[in-house]
Amino acid sequence: MADSIKLVLAEDEAALGQIIKESLETRNFEVILCDNGEKAFEAYNSQSPEILVLDVMMPKKDGFTLAKEIRAIDDTIPIIFLTAKSQTADVVEGFSIGGNDYLKKPFSMEELIVRIHNLISRTQVQKTSKILEIGNYTFNFPKQNLQFKNEEVLQLTHREAHLLFHLIKNKNRVLDRSLILNKLWGTDDFFSARSMDVFISKLRKKLRKDESVQIINVRGFGYKLIV
Structure with a gap:
């Protein structure tokens, strides 16, 4: 079996977060579920995930603020935003602060999984050019x-x-x-x-x-x- 993909999921709606977590874990993902942005930032720092899936509206620290802080120190990790918002301005803001993809609720798990795999594959290709000699x-x-x-x-x-x-x-x-x-x-x-x-x-x-x-x-x- 291929190595599992470690993922930080930040979702404050407990039932939805658990459904996403369990669905991803049946597809060979290792999921660290966090119910607010502060916990998600701690998990990013301590767990070295390969991808982040962030709800935009969260207590203590929202998804956009969290993404800005992470992008200040890491410009490579893929970030997918989850949101109930549908305004174009919100989508634009998500991409402008460093998001790689955006899913509007409700969404299918199949779509989320496909988008995660696409981002992981794209990132792996980009990373191969970043092995440097000093x-x-x-x-x-x-x-x-x-x-x-x-x-x-x-x-x-x-x-x-x-x-x-x-x-x-x-x-x-x-x-x-x-x-x-x-x-x-x-x-x-x-x-x-x-x-x-x-x-x-x-x-x-x-x-x-x-x-x-x-x-x-x-x-x-x-x-x-x-x-």
């Missing part, structure tokens, strides 16, 4: 890990992986500090800047086995990955 390191951005030659694979956090990805894409050029803070942290204030410095230090330690790879601080501007 000196003697191999960086697998989709799996968020780093490997030196044939040694042990180091797992990165979401933010470490995205920060390293942007450094590599701009290697041997300065990565603008304010730009990357706003993209990954959502703000360029003092506390976020200090947080980024900590992440840079962690990446330096993980890259220290190859002396040809360095992350240098360009004072007043940002960071530069030299390879």
Whole structure:
């Protein structure tokens, strides 16, 4: 049997959430069901799902707000919105903040499953182009890990992986500090800047086995990955 697909489902209507969960689990999905946006964000961070299915109207944190927060640190995970809303403006907003697909309630489970598989397949194709070489390191951005030659694979956090990805894409050029803070942290204030410095230090330690790879601080501007 093929590996199961791990999915976070955020749906505050208990009966509907349970029906969707049970239906997906009969189709080889591992479903983490959350009844509000805050729990869904915690599940995203702790469970490393492959796809998110988010109800738009939820307590504590709605689906659109949740998607914005996730897109600030992860621009690859597929997101499907579920909603009873039918206005065009809502559909447009869903796509504009990073949603990949949109299903209006009521919907058939067959349609949801087909859309999930289509997004997973499309994402897997896109991810194959994001395995990158940095000196003697191999960086697998989709799996968020780093490997030196044939040694042990180091797992990165979401933010470490995205920060390293942007450094590599701009290697041997300065990565603008304010730009990357706003993209990954959502703000360029003092506390976020200090947080980024900590992440840079962690990446330096993980890259220290190859002396040809360095992350240098360009004072007043940002960071530069030299390879």
